[in-house]
Amino acid sequence: MKSTLKKLLPFAVVGVISGATTVGVQQYFGHTSNNEDGSYFTTSKNVSFAGMNTSAVGDDFVAAAKTTVPAVVTIKNYQTKTSSRASEQDMFDFFFGDPTGRNQRQRQQQAPDNMPSGLGSGVIISPDGYIISNNHVVAGASKLEVVLSNKKSYIATLVGTDPNTDISLLKIEEKGLPYLNFANSDNLEVGQWVLAVGNPLGLNSTVTAGIISAKGRGIGILGGQGKAANPIESFIQTDAAINPGNSGGALVNVNGDLIGINSAISSTNGYYQGYGFAVPANLARKIVEDIKKFGIVQRGFLGVSSLDLSDDRQVAAYNAEKKTNLKVGSGIYVTSVTDDSGAQNAGIRTGDIITKIDNIAITDFADLSMSVGSKRPGDKVVVTYLRNGKENTSTVTLKDQKGGTSTRSKADLSVTEKIGSDFDPLSERIKTDYGLNSGVVAKNVTEGSEIAKIGIVDGYIVLEINGKPVNSQKDIERILDKYQGNVQVKFVDDYGRIYTKGFKMP
Known part of the structure; x- marks a missing residue:
């Protein structure tokens, strides 16, 4: 760590x-101003908009x-x-x-x-x-x-x-x-x-x-x-x-x-x-x-990993790594497709270039994230893409990250989704270095989540939940499944300091 x-x-x-x-x-x-006099504000009289009817505006x-x-x-x-x-x-x-x-x-x-x-x-x-x-x-x-x-x-x-x-x-x-x-x-x-x-x-x-x-x-x-x-x-x-x-x-x-x-x-x-x-x-x-x-928030996903062809640095790095010769331009290059995703089910493949969503031009990743990310699981979008220079269209049913096509409420969330973190088992080397017999490493900690509020960030080691040792994410799910009340978490920070803090189970 x-x-x-x-x-x-x-x-x-x-x-x-x-x-x-x-x-x-x-x-x-x-104290940190770049201005010698420490000021940030200036005033000016008789300012107007050049060439405009200022009274109307x-x-x-x-x-x-x-x-x-x-x-x-x-x-x-x-x-x-x-x-x-x-x-x-x-x-x-x-x-x-x-x-x-x-x-x-x-x-x-x-x-x-x-x-x-x-x-x-x-x-x-x-x-x-x-x-x-x-x-x-x-x-x-x-x-x-x-x-x-x-x-x-x-x-x-x-x-x-x-x-x-x-x-x-x-x-x-x-x-x-x-x-x-x-x-x-x-x-x-x-x-x-x-x-x-x-x-x-x-x-x-x-x-x-x-x-x-x-x-x-x-x-x-x-x-x-x-x-x-x-x-x-x-x-x-x-x-x-x-x-x-x-x-x-x-x-x-x-x-x-x-x-x-x-x-x-x-x-x-x-x-x-x-x-x-x-x-x-x-x-x-x-x-x-x-x-x-x-x-x-209900979020739909196409189910692809992608490369923004409008970003010359991304394209250059990808070409160097993959020994390819992609050209900088407009659109989103599909680098991989998730199994059983909406994109795979609709026939989209690695190497396709997405150019439109619902007939709206997709020039860069910002366009793609807005067009798809503003949809919900179960929504359908028409994807236009190039394959070997030929334009194709497919209707994609968006899914959530767990592969579902229906909306979910807080009650449908897993324990780790509710508290805001995933957890990986400790390696034997970390156990030896820290002298630990149990523990899991926090990852993908969500900002503002219950875990984040008590000071845990990616890389911290959670030792115990409610006084019980944990060695896997399944242990945490089991301990907190259907649990209501205050949760006590014992964890170790980057410097080996041990804390015990708590939160109310959401």
């Missing part, structure tokens, strides 16, 4: 994380802002004194690297009980108090406080999260709240005016304007940080200014309709440099509908 050291990236994509916006955020970031923006601001809330993330600030630290490591040579997730954050560990934004999407935000805004929280634009405060219930799309759903007990309607994000056009509304850098109810710069962007932030096992990245790119604290806020059109949930920025210094990214409304709406109806 060893801790993973993240590399310093020249052009890192940094999530607009709620944890970065702590109380005293201006002072904190002032302004009127549109005023109406949209009046509709949006009351429906955008502040979310305060409170964490226990001993909780690990994994979400924040991992994000910073992704950009800055780890100068100490140790994984930052090992550090413990001490925070007063009455002080939030981080601030973010959220959007009210129904009059009875459902609120959509980002997964990273609520990650690791022991308590979530929602503050409306009128300063009224509520303690929120976390209904569910989805790390694969960075979406979360919260609920407060209230009626008659202002809310935003979802727009059809498939109809968005590059160049269209938009507003971003949120609470950047502790500045409540901030509205910024810009345009849609691009659609279907895959920026590698979700899967790249190991937080999502099957990330869906097909972001709306905008030049409307967003900064830390905007996460979970609204991206709206000039009618005040919700077209996206602001999630990330592309920056060399962690602050706005012209490139912001939002989860499209159609995907966000599907995620929250799943969470409300089933308690979990």
Whole structure:
């Protein structure tokens, strides 16, 4: 076992994380500012849009802002004194690297009980108090406080999260709240005016304007940080200014309709440099509908491993490894097909190049992940693909990762799915090195899961569950099957330190 050291990236994509916006955020970031005077804000008078009727545009923006601001809330993330600030630290490591040579997730954050560990934004999407935000805004929280634009405060219930799309759903007990309607994000056009509304850098109810710069962007932030096992990245790119604290806020059109949930920025210094990214409304709406109806996200899969032909680096690496001569271009090259998957059953083979899903062009992996990942098990999609230069079509019935074609609820989940981790048996070498007689290694730990909340990450060794030694995943399934109540977990971290912590079985 060893801790993973993240590399310093020249052009890192940094999530607009709620944890970065702590109380005293201006002072904190002032110490790391690239500006000699420590400032981040400039003002300018008589600014206008070149070559445009500014009064007409302004009127549109005023109406949209009046509709949006009351429906955008502040979310305060409170964490226990001993909780690990994994979400924040991992994000910073992704950009800055780890100068100490140790994984930052090992550090413990001490925070007063009455002080939030981080601030973010959220959007009210129904009059009875459902609120959509980002997964990273609520990650690791022991308590979530929602503050409306009128300063009224509520303690929120976390209904569910989805790390694969960075979406979360919260609920407060209230009626008659202002809310935003979802727009059809498939109809968005590059160049269209938009507003971003949120609470950047502790500045409540901030509205910024810009345009849609691009659609279907895959920026590698979700899967790249190991937080999502099957990330869906097909972001709306905008030049409307967003900064830390905007996460979970609204991206709206000039009618005040919700077209996206602001999630990330592309920056060399962690602050706005012209490139912001939002989860499209159609995907966000599907995620929250799943969470409300089933308690979990329903995700369909084609059942293929693939290569993005638009990525010249991926193609070059694949050619070098496989001794092939694939050409850079448009589409998704199928590198393997899962047995008994929807793709195999529909006749799709290794070497096929997927070019369309339901007659919509698939130019890169972001297009594919959005087209398929926004569907549920049992849904059918028409796949157009090239085989030996000839175009073919097949209808594929999507399946879940266990091969099923029906939707599932929380009650249908296995024990390890409920607690959020898989487990591998210990090798004899590790048992000898650590002097252990039992144990399993955690892997594929889901962000925000019960296992993650008590500090377990990939590579940690779980020794006992409820005082009983475990040597396999089946042992854990057996001990916790139909179990209700508090679960006690004894585990070992990367440094050989032993902890005993607990959680309530979901």
